[in-house]
Amino acid sequence: MNRIDSHQHFWIFDPVRDSWIDNSMKKIQRDFLPQDLSPLLSQNQFSGCVAVQASQSEEETNFLLDLASKNDFIKGVVGWIDLRAENISERLRHFSQFEKLKGFRHVVQGEPDDFMFGNEFRNGIAALKQFDFTYDILIFHRQLPAAIDLVKSFPEQKFVIDHIAKPDIKSGEIASWKKGIKEIAKFENVKCKISGMVTEADWNNWKPSDLKPYLDVIFENFTADKLMFGSDWPVCNVASDYTNLVKTVEDYLAPFSDEDQNKFWFENAKSFYKIHD
Numbered sequence: 001m002n003r004i005d006s007h008q009h010f011w012i013f014d015p016v017r018d019s020w021i022d023n024s025m026k027k028i029q030r031d032f033l034p035q036d037l038s039p040l041l042s043q044n045q046f047s048g049c050v051a052v053q054a055s056q057s058e059e060e061t062n063f064l065l066d067l068a069s070k071n072d073f074i075k076g077v078v079g080w081i082d083l084r085a086e087n088i089s090e091r092l093r094h095f096s097q098f099e100k101l102k103g104f105r106h107v108v109q110g111e112p113d114d115f116m117f118g119n120e121f122r123n124g125i126a127a128l129k130q131f132d133f134t135y136d137i138l139i140f141h142r143q144l145p146a147a148i149d150l151v152k153s154f155p156e157q158k159f160v161i162d163h164i165a166k167p168d169i170k171s172g173e174i175a176s177w178k179k180g181i182k183e184i185a186k187f188e189n190v191k192c193k194i195s196g197m198v199t200e201a202d203w204n205n206w207k208p209s210d211l212k213p214y215l216d217v218i219f220e221n222f223t224a225d226k227l228m229f230g231s232d233w234p235v236c237n238v239a240s241d242y243t244n245l246v247k248t249v250e251d252y253l254a255p256f257s258d259e260d261q262n263k264f265w266f267e268n269a270k271s272f273y274k275i276h277d
Contacts, residue, residue, distance in 0.1 A: 002262075004075060005049040006269040007162065007195045007230025008037065010067055017055050025238050032234040034071040040233070040242040041073060048075035050230075050273055052136065052162075053105055056080045061095065068100040076102040076273040078136050083124025096131045102273040103134030103158075108143065109166065116146040122153070129156055134273065138162045144180030151187045159189055160272060163196025163232065164218055169210060170202050178217050185221035191272055192222045194249060194264075195230030198239035206239060208248050215252055224260035228269040 011018060012031050021029055041049060051064045051074050061079030068074040081091055081104050095101050108115055115121060128135055137147050137159055144165055151159050161184070167177035184190055194215070201210050218227065229249060236245050253261050269275065 003044070003046040003229070003265040004269040004275065005041065005046050005231050005233070006160075006228040006273070007052050007193050008049050008233040009054040009235065010034065010037075010051055010064065011054055025235075027237050028234050034067055034074065037233060038071075038073060044243060044246045048073045048275070050074075050076040050078060050102065050269065050275075052078040053080040056107060058082075058091075061101070065098050065101060074100070075275040076100055078103050078105050078134070080104060080106065081124075083127075084118070084120035085124070088124045088127045089130070092127055092131045092133065096133075101133075102275075103136060104128070105136035105138055105162070107138055109138050109140050113143050113146060116143070116150045122150075125150070125154055125157060129154075132274075134158045134160065136160055136162050137165075140166045141168065141177040141180060144177070144184060148180065148184050148187075151184060151190050155187070155189055157189060158191075158272065159187075160191040160193055160228070162193050162230070163200070164192060164194065164214060166196065166200055167214055169197060169200040169206075169214060172210075174213060174217070177214075181217055182221050185226070191226045191228065191268065192218060193228055193230040194218065196232040196235070198236055198245060198248075199232065201239065203239040208251065211248065212252065224256060224263050226268065227264050228272065229265055 010033055013029055051068060053060050053064065057080060061081065064077040064079060068077050077100050079101055081095065083106060085091060125135060135157060139147055165177065165181065167174060197211050197214065198206055231242060231245055233242055253264065
């Protein structure tokens, strides 16, 4: 079975730029590059991955595209661009020359909760469609109402939710997040990544049973037709190693049909990001 890891990161660690990687995350205060990921993908039957931006600059986008040009297993890049810029169409036209650049992301979780209602941001989202770029929604669960309004306002735009919208798994809070997930999953233009869950749980003490209620909600609402796997490597290393993370999801999916498992591990990411073998 072919597999694609739809969400991981690379960086050359810079303590100033990467100040979000604080001392509680000492395990990932170092460089993470393709040669570090490649053996992990092979060991877990992944044929490729999608590299996602971790810092907010066009330099980051160019850095990831450079790595992708030198490593065949990097099948796609989700970069960063200033969606609020007046010359957004011009910048998108520039980046449209790179076949491996599939879409963009902004770290909205670090913005005010009304950020996605901003006219400049929405102007940028509107510009993506012309170039067939996707958009990754990175939010905390409290920002789901704004995300619902966004996906409703752009029915032709392809969206994917990162990290199941970051519910508070550590505390076990589920009700308000579940309400938002039920609503946003109704939109045909929205997919979701099963990623980033272990870092929302208790890093040192989480168990698969802590994740199960959240996985149940996600699969019940999105179904295997609209879900894809993402490791969130190397961020996941603060709470789990790569292989253990994969095994946790494999065990959850064991009762699913081979067809549904193939969609989840491979086909959905391939079609969403238009990945060529």
